[in-house]
Amino acid sequence: MKNLLRKGVPVIVSIGLLASCGDMSKKVEEKINELSNKTDELDSLVNKELDKVIALDSLINMEGEKVKKLDSLINKSSSKIDSIANEKINSLKKINN
Numbered sequence: 001m002k003n004l005l006r007k008g009v010p011v012i013v014s015i016g017l018l019a020s021c022g023d024m025s026k027k028v029e030e031k032i033n034e035l036s037n038k039t040d041e042l043d044s045l046v047n048k049e050l051d052k053v054i055a056l057d058s059l060i061n062m063e064g065e066k067v068k069k070l071d072s073l074i075n076k077s078s079s080k081i082d083s084i085a086n087e088k089i090n091s092l093k094k095i096n097n
Helices: 003-097
Strands: none
Touching: none
């Protein structure tokens, strides 16, 4: 009987350990799959937000070009107005002299 207990207990403990390791392996695999799915979802979300940033950057660049064109137009108009004003001032100076 003692001999049976000496051999039987380690066998039962070994079977229990193997069974629990199998359960742990299954749980670990499930957790890894959950993490993988969450990582995929997060990656998708980051890509969507990155696309929004790229679109916004493109819009900012287009508007920047419009501002440059308007600035150039304002500078040209300013120069023309200054030139006309200087001509009129010079004409008035000639009249006064």
